[in-house]
Amino acid sequence: MEIQSLYTLSDEEYVIQRAKIALTVDPVAAKAWMITAKTLYPNNFGVQFEAYRIEKTAGHLKEAAKCFSDLIGKFHQHPEFWNEINKVTSALRIDSDLDPEKQFLSKMFKHISPEIQHKLLLITADHCEDTMEHCKLLLLLLQKFHSAIPSHAPALIDTLLSAEKHSHASNHPINNYRKILVCELLPLLNEETTTVELSSKLVYKLLHKAIEYYVHSLNFHNNNGQGIANAELSWDKLCSVLEFTARQLGWDPYLTTFGQNWTKEGYWQKLLTFCQSQCMNMDDTNNIRQLLYCLTVFFLQCLHDYKLSLAPEPCPGQPQTSYFLIEAFVDPTYPSPIIEPKSKRRKLDHETSSPQITVDKPELRSIVNNFLMTVKCWELLNSTEALQRGQLDDALNYIKQKQDQYSPLKRNLRAASIQYLKKNYYASYNHIRSVIEILPTSNNGHLSNCLITGGTQRHLHFLPLTKLGILQMCTKLLVRSILEKAEGNYADLAIGNILVLSQLDWPQEEERLPSLLKQIQQRGAFQYYLFQTYVVNVDILEELTFLWTHQVVLDVVPHLGPRRIGTRGADKGVKEEIRQAIKTQVCRSNDALDQLIISFITKERESILQALM
Amino acid sequence: MSVQETKITLRKIEFPACAKEALSRISQLICRRGPSLSQMDLALDLMAEFVFCEIDKRGNKLSPLNPIKELQLLDVLFEYFNGNIKEVFKNTVFLSLFSGTTATLRSRILSKLISIAIGVPSKSVLISASALMQQVGDSSMNYNKLAEAIVKDYFVLIPNATQRLSGLPDCAPQFVANFLTAVGEIYYNDKKGDVQFPPRSLLETVVLWVTANSKLCIAAQQNPSALPSGTIVMESTTSIAGLFKWCILAPIYKQDCELYAKLHLGLLNNILDIPQGYQPKAINHVHLAVPIRYIYKYAASLVRKKDEAEKNRYLLEDANLQLSLDRYAQAVQVALSVNCVYGNVGELLNQVSQLPQNKLWSIVIAANQPNK
Numbered sequence: 001m002e003i004q005s006l007y008t009l010s011d012e013e014y015v016i017q018r019a020k021i022a023l024t025v026d027p028v029a030a031k032a033w034m035i036t037a038k039t040l041y042p043n044n045f046g047v048q049f050e051a052y053r054i055e056k057t058a059g060h061l062k063e064a065a066k067c068f069s070d071l072i073g074k075f076h077q078h079p080e081f082w083n084e085i086n087k088v089t090s091a092l093r094i095d096s097d098l099d100p101e102k103q104f105l106s107k108m109f110k111h112i113s114p115e116i117q118h119k120l121l122l123i124t125a126d127h128c129e130d131t132m133e134h135c136k137l138l139l140l141l142l143q144k145f146h147s148a149i150p151s152h153a154p155a156l157i158d159t160l161l162s163a164e165k166h167s168h169a170s171n172h173p174i175n176n177y178r179k180i181l182v183c184e185l186l187p188l189l190n191e192e193t194t195t196v197e198l199s200s201k202l203v204y205k206l207l208h209k210a211i212e213y214y215v216h217s218l219n220f221h222n223n224n225g226q227g228i229a230n231a232e233l234s235w236d237k238l239c240s241v242l243e244f245t246a247r248q249l250g251w252d253p254y255l256t257t258f259g260q261n262w263t264k265e266g267y268w269q270k271l272l273t274f275c276q277s278q279c280m281n282m283d284d285t286n287n288i289r290q291l292l293y294c295l296t297v298f299f300l301q302c303l304h305d306y307k308l309s310l311a312p313e314p315c316p317g318q319p320q321t322s323y324f325l326i327e328a329f330v331d332p333t334y335p336s337p338i339i340e341p342k343s344k345r346r347k348l349d350h351e352t353s354s355p356q357i358t359v360d361k362p363e364l365r366s367i368v369n370n371f372l373m374t375v376k377c378w379e380l381l382n383s384t385e386a387l388q389r390g391q392l393d394d395a396l397n398y399i400k401q402k403q404d405q406y407s408p409l410k411r412n413l414r415a416a417s418i419q420y421l422k423k424n425y426y427a428s429y430n431h432i433r434s435v436i437e438i439l440p441t442s443n444n445g446h447l448s449n450c451l452i453t454g455g456t457q458r459h460l461h462f463l464p465l466t467k468l469g470i471l472q473m474c475t476k477l478l479v480r481s482i483l484e485k486a487e488g489n490y491a492d493l494a495i496g497n498i499l500v501l502s503q504l505d506w507p508q509e510e511e512r513l514p515s516l517l518k519q520i521q522q523r524g525a526f527q528y529y530l531f532q533t534y535v536v537n538v539d540i541l542e543e544l545t546f547l548w549t550h551q552v553v554l555d556v557v558p559h560l561g562p563r564r565i566g567t568r569g570a571d572k573g574v575k576e577e578i579r580q581a582i583k584t585q586v587c588r589s590n591d592a593l594d595q596l597i598i599s600f601i602t603k604e605r606e607s608i609l610q611a612l613m
Numbered sequence: 614m615s616v617q618e619t620k621i622t623l624r625k626i627e628f629p630a631c632a633k634e635a636l637s638r639i640s641q642l643i644c645r646r647g648p649s650l651s652q653m654d655l656a657l658d659l660m661a662e663f664v665f666c667e668i669d670k671r672g673n674k675l676s677p678l679n680p681i682k683e684l685q686l687l688d689v690l691f692e693y694f695n696g697n698i699k700e701v702f703k704n705t706v707f708l709s710l711f712s713g714t715t716a717t718l719r720s721r722i723l724s725k726l727i728s729i730a731i732g733v734p735s736k737s738v739l740i741s742a743s744a745l746m747q748q749v750g751d752s753s754m755n756y757n758k759l760a761e762a763i764v765k766d767y768f769v770l771i772p773n774a775t776q777r778l779s780g781l782p783d784c785a786p787q788f789v790a791n792f793l794t795a796v797g798e799i800y801y802n803d804k805k806g807d808v809q810f811p812p813r814s815l816l817e818t819v820v821l822w823v824t825a826n827s828k829l830c831i832a833a834q835q836n837p838s839a840l841p842s843g844t845i846v847m848e849s850t851t852s853i854a855g856l857f858k859w860c861i862l863a864p865i866y867k868q869d870c871e872l873y874a875k876l877h878l879g880l881l882n883n884i885l886d887i888p889q890g891y892q893p894k895a896i897n898h899v900h901l902a903v904p905i906r907y908i909y910k911y912a913a914s915l916v917r918k919k920d921e922a923e924k925n926r927y928l929l930e931d932a933n934l935q936l937s938l939d940r941y942a943q944a945v946q947v948a949l950s951v952n953c954v955y956g957n958v959g960e961l962l963n964q965v966s967q968l969p970q971n972k973l974w975s976i977v978i979a980a981n982q983p984n985k
Contacts, residue, residue, distance in 0.1 A: 003935070004929060004930075006972075007972055011976045011979075014972060014973075014976070015973070015976065018939075018973075026874065028871070028874045028875050028877075028878050029874050029878075031878050032874070032877055032878050032881055032940070032943050033943070035878075035881045035882070035885065035943070035947055036881075036942075036943040036946050036947060036973070039946055039947050039950030039951075040946060040950070040976065040977070040980055042950075
């Protein structure tokens with residue numbers, strides 16, 4: 001008989017074996033055997049662990065949890081069980097693991113009583129040789145058991161700080177220790193009402209670490225266009241670090257209350273109010289510090305939001321377009337810009353000299369608003385001498401330095417614009433050529449109507465970084481370069497080049513045509529050998545044909561050139577050929593203008609430079 | 614008001630209004646600190662004449678109430694015990710109505726009242742019933758009769774009571790605990806002749822209750838009833854030993870329903886949930902020893918007329934006997950491990966060591982030797 005064959009086993013083995021045999025035929029009886037075994041051998045690890053394994057294999061959450069709880073008090077030194085403990089804690093940290101064992105262990109953990117959970121995490125953390133693991137486990141402990149915060153949080157802070165110092169990552173504020181400290185631990189400390197005993201020096205240090213982390217994360221984002229750290233930057237968390245600091249240092253909660261109804265505009269007003277109310281006692285370092293830190297964090301948030309809004313989420317299926325602030329153009333002959341009544345009032349109030357900032361689409365106004373708020377913060381930060389003191393300079397200088405981390409496209413575009421403004425047209429053209437070489441290929445975009453405004457205010461524009469957007473900007477820069485270089489006295493080459501470039505933005509550029517045509521007419525001749533390659537606009541061709549039929553010599557077909565002088569007005573063959581040339585150009589009027597302009601700017605370097613010299 | 618005046622006043626009122634009035638007089642008489650003998654007597658008289666209508670005004674015995682009057686009386690009683698009265702007063706009245714010399718006479722009304730209370734369910738009435746069951750004790754015939762009446766009403770007459778009664782332990786845990794002790798006693802008991810087995814629906818219900826409420830078996834001990842001051846409080850017996858007896862004896866009576874294994878496991882879990890650190894009081898060693906006699910009898914019948922040398926093999930190879938012994942040994946082992954057996958544990962171990970051979974029993978006995 002099967003059972004009797006077990007009689008030779010030892011007592012422990014017999015009872016366990018009976019449970020195992022029963023498991024397949026009668027799970028209920030198996031449990032009864034298991035309970036018996038556990039009460040018979042409370043101090044036998046083999047029996048207790050086997051009981052746990054049987055429950056685990058059978059997938060009984062509650063029972064396995066109970067066995068596990070029994071084991072942890074007595075047997076956590078046992079290597080076999082220690083291994084199991086590690087499996088549980090590692091399962092806890094991976095929420096979406098498909099491994100059924102880990103899923104089971106993670107669920108089982110929830111059935112363990114809180115005291116045992118606490119004990120489990122503490123034991124594991126204490127035994128952990130890897131510092132990172134140790135920190136993660138302690139963090140898990142604190143997250144699950146807020147009551148452990150006063151006793152364990154200061155030690156965890158110390159560990160994280162010194163681990164960061166001694167790890168390879170010490171020079172990089174973006175490291176995992178810092179991330180745990182800033183993004184997990186400090187916000188957690190703020191959530192809790194139980195106080196943690198920390199020296200004020202340490203509290204400042206933690207705040208600095210937090211701000212530093214955010215500053216670097218911002219630039220990280222800058223570097224790669226779309227940074228990974230970006231998604232993890234939660235301003236709520238930095239605000240909660242600030243709240244925590246305020247509570248620890250006994251600051252006035254006026255500036256450090258970030259409730260549900262918090263708005264940027266509202267907070268800005270608060271900052272101003274605080275500034276005004278405190279301006280009498282700016283020597284009170286506590287107040288200055290308060291203002292400094294709050295304003296810094298707010299500034300960073302505005303800056304971050306501004307950067308985010310520069311590359312808004314695209315509609316599904318559309319390529320993402322980022323925007324780039326450039327110096328755009330002002331033409332007093334244009335109608336004055338329509339300003340929204342609200343901002344108009346404000347502008348008239350105190351900032352008549354401030355530039356006007358345009359975007360292509362009304363829904364992108366948020367870029368402008370974010371930009372303006374950021375600028376306001378920056379100005380306030382720089383307005384008070386007292387505020388300029390201190391650690392902030394480091395952070396801000398850093399941001400300035402990082403400007404050379406722009407992509408080559410942005411850098412060249414910026415340089416082209418600056419050189420144009422400095423009237424270094426030659427240099428500007430070279431940058432434009434660099435830009436044209438690396439135009440985005442996947443994002444075509446549209447031509448803008450906002451690059452030029454009327455009035456006399458400085459005009460800034462958020463340029464969409466699309467192929468057409470950039471090309472339009474470059475073309476405009478080049479047209480203006482040529483125009484300004486010529487100072488009203490145009491050579492044929494300059495006129496020709498302007499005609500070619502104007503085609504892209506037709507009919508916006510149409511108004512320039514009459515004055516150019518007038519010059520040609522006065523001269524009675526127009527020589528431009530690039531005509532057949534680049535002039536395809538019907539309006540321009542029509543005007544030129546009109547001039548030609550009114551006694552103006554068109555020297556636009558290179559091989560006819562030398563003969564033209566001798567046979568002026570008489571050679572029918574030549575006339576026919578010019579007519580034919582014009583006709584051919586008219587037929588090309590549907591050519592892709594962007595390609596045409598691109599090849600003009602890249603291939604006709606000599607002709608363009610000649611007009612710029 | 615004199616005794617006579619009270620009675621004359623009450624006699625002017627018709628039944629069942631007089632029963633209602635009498636109940637309130639009775640509670641005034643006995644719910645006080647140390648009622649006098651004459652007050653007690655009056656209360657008893659009022660019960661007999663105006664509540665249960667057992668005697669007329671001259672003290673002559675009357676025939677039992679007709680069904681309609683009985684129903685009216687139940688209505689009055691149910692309303693009274695559901696009324697807004699302190700629990701201890703309710704229990705006092707309940708005990709004096711249904712215990713003592715007249716208990717047998719009134720048991721029919723009592724069982725009907727409790728049946729109604731289970732069906733409604735009425736926590737208030739069941740708490741008083743639980744106090745009564747605890748005080749009269751599990752060995753009393755009336756107590757068993759009451760349990761039998763409830764079983765008949767709910768598990769024999771009604772086919773699917775399990776679902777309906779599943780929530781009863783939440784409503785009145787002490788009552789259910791005492792009820793379980795009573796039914797544990799009734800079945801698998803040969804004192805009255807043939808051994809009776811619990812109806813399947815009762816078994817189902819018991820398994821459901823015990824499995825879902827791991828503290829149910831000790832509920833009555835954990836929450837003793839509120840009793841009038843001066844009462845000698847009887848410790849209620851838990852159902853653990855009685856119900857274990859079912860599980861242990863079921864195999865040898867060829868009751869191979871799988872519910873017994875579940876009940877067995879449920880009871881083991883109940884034992885594990887008994888709070889430790891107190892004087893053991895959950896299981897009496899005498900109660901736990903009850904199955905021994907039955908097992909002996911079965912084993913003897915098994916080996917009757919068998920060769921002496923072969924006897925042991927028969928006993929070892931009889932799966933029913935071994936299952937019975939395994940369950941028994943498990944029950945005793947788990948109970949001893951949480952220290953909830955009171956009485957003479959050594960005597961118990963001594964007795965079980967005489968049982969037919971079983972590996973688990975030898976392990977359990979060895980493990981629980983006092984010198985170990």
